[in-house]
Amino acid sequence: MKGLFCPLVILLALVLALPAGAQQRYAGVIGGLNIAEIDYVNSSGMEQLTTSRTTFGIGGVFGFRLNENLCLELEPMYLQKGGTDLADRTNPDINWKLSFLEIPAFLKVSFGNALRPYVMAGPTIGFLLSSKAEGEVGHLYGGQPLQVYKADFKDASKSFDFGIALGAGVGFTIGMKTIFLDGRYTFGLIDLLQSGTIEWKSGDEVIEAQVPGGAELSTSGAQVMAGITFPFGTKMSTAK
Numbered sequence: 001m002k003g004l005f006c007p008l009v010i011l012l013a014l015v016l017a018l019p020a021g022a023q024q025r026y027a028g029v030i031g032g033l034n035i036a037e038i039d040y041v042n043s044s045g046m047e048q049l050t051t052s053r054t055t056f057g058i059g060g061v062f063g064f065r066l067n068e069n070l071c072l073e074l075e076p077m078y079l080q081k082g083g084t085d086l087a088d089r090t091n092p093d094i095n096w097k098l099s100f101l102e103i104p105a106f107l108k109v110s111f112g113n114a115l116r117p118y119v120m121a122g123p124t125i126g127f128l129l130s131s132k133a134e135g136e137v138g139h140l141y142g143g144q145p146l147q148v149y150k151a152d153f154k155d156a157s158k159s160f161d162f163g164i165a166l167g168a169g170v171g172f173t174i175g176m177k178t179i180f181l182d183g184r185y186t187f188g189l190i191d192l193l194q195s196g197t198i199e200w201k202s203g204d205e206v207i208e209a210q211v212p213g214g215a216e217l218s219t220s221g222a223q224v225m226a227g228i229t230f231p232f233g234t235k236m237s238t239a240k
Contacts, residue, residue: 024064024065024231025062025063025064025065025231025232026061026062026063026064026065026178026229026230026231026232027060027061027062027063027229027230027232028060028061028178028227028228028229028230029058029059029060029061029227029228030057030058030059030060030061030075030077030225030226030227031056031057031058031059031077031225031226031227032056032057032223032224032225032226033054033055033056033057033223033224034054034055034056034057034079034080034081034221034222034223035052035053035054035221035222035223036052036053036054036055036080036081036082036083036219036220036221037050037052037053037083037219037220037221037222038050038081038082038083038084038085038096038217038218038219038220039188039216039217039218039219039220040085040215040216040217041214041215041216041217042088042212042214042215043212043213043214043215044214045214048085048086048088049085049086050083050084050085050086051083051084051086052083052221053080053081053082053083053084053095053096053097055079055080055081055082056080057077057078057079057080057102057223057225058077058078059075059076059077059078059079059102060075060076060077061073061074061075061227061229062074062075062076063108063229069109069110069111070107070108070109070110071107071108071110072105072106072107072108073105073106073107073108073120074103074104074105074106075102075103075104075106076101076102076103077101077102077103077104078099078100078101078102078129079099079100079101079102079126080097080098080099080100081098081099081100081126081219081221082095082096082097082098082219083095083096084096091135092135092136092137093135093136094133094134094135095133095134095135096131096132096133096217097130097131097132097133097134098128098130098131098132098192098219099128099129099130100126100127100128100129100161101126101127101129102124102125102126102127102161103124103125103126103127104122104123104124104165104184104186105122105123105124105125106120106121106122106165106167107120107121107122108120110171113173114172114173115170115171115172115173116170116171116172116173116178117168117169117170117171118168118169118170118171118182119167119168120165120166120167120168120169120182120184121164121165121166121167122164122165123162123163123164123165124162124163124164124165124186125160125161125162126160126161126162126163126219127159127160127161128154128157128158128159128160128161128192130152130154131152131153131154131156131157131192132150132151132152132153132154133150133151133153134148134149134150134151135148135149135200136148136149137149147202148202149200149201149202149207150200150201150202151198151199151200151201151209152198152199153193153198153211155196155198156193156194156195156196156197156198156211157192157193157194158190158191158192158193158194160190161188161190161192161219162188162189162190163186163187163188163189163190163219163220164186164187164189165184165185165186165187166184166185167182167183167184167185167223168182168183168184169181169182169183169184169225170182176230176231177228177229177230178228178229179226179227179228180226180227180228180229181224181225181226182224182225182226183222183223183224183225184222184223184225185220185221185222185223186219186220186221186223187220188218188219188220189218190218191216191217191218192217192218192219193211193215193216193217194211195210195211195213196210196211197209197210197211198210198211
């Protein structure tokens with residue numbers, strides 16, 4: 001687990017170590033909803049129908065201002081992802097539940113004074129914390145209940161995700177504080193699955209299975225985030 005936080009420590013150190021000069025550094029907290037989606041391609045190369053999963057994210061904000069309208073920002077957060085791979089003729093619905101230490105790095109362009117709309121874009125790196133799947137097999141006819149199988153896919157998943165995020169929002173400067181609200185969309189660019197053996201468990205029953213070769217799973221999501229930041233270091237007329 002310690003290894004996951006090394007990149008975070010390095011990135012934060014780079015931001016905080018930047019020369020104060022004419023820049024203003026700031027920090028704060030952020031949180032909100034993630035309407036998470038998955039793209040799943042089966043072993044035959046067919047893209048499966050999927051539905052979204054509404055989850056959450058929470059974390060911090062660390063950044064500095066390059067000039068009056070341009071800033072660079074890191075937003076390390078705990079972020080849940082996932083979605084549902086809908087049933088076909090041979091497989092039931094599979095609900096994917098993933099969680100990441102996510103580190104978006106945004107370049108933000110702001111406009112205005114006390115009310116500051118902005119646009120932003122940048123890469124995002126996610127370090128996998130957990131990857132679980134759940135499926136229901138059976139029927140309710142004749143009093144037979146649905147049987148729920150669960151599997152841990154972490155050992156059969158890549159340890160990191162990478163994507164591109166785009167968004168826009170607005171900040172409200174109140175004294176030395178800035179309250180902000182924005183929306184962003186993240187496009188995952190990594191196939192998270194890799195070869196490995198997983199165990200589907202339902203009560204005392206255990207079924208071993210191999211991750212099918214050729215299957216691909218990637219993430220994406222629309223996020224609505226809000227937060228507050230506080231400047232520190234050299235003072236400027238606006239906070240974010």
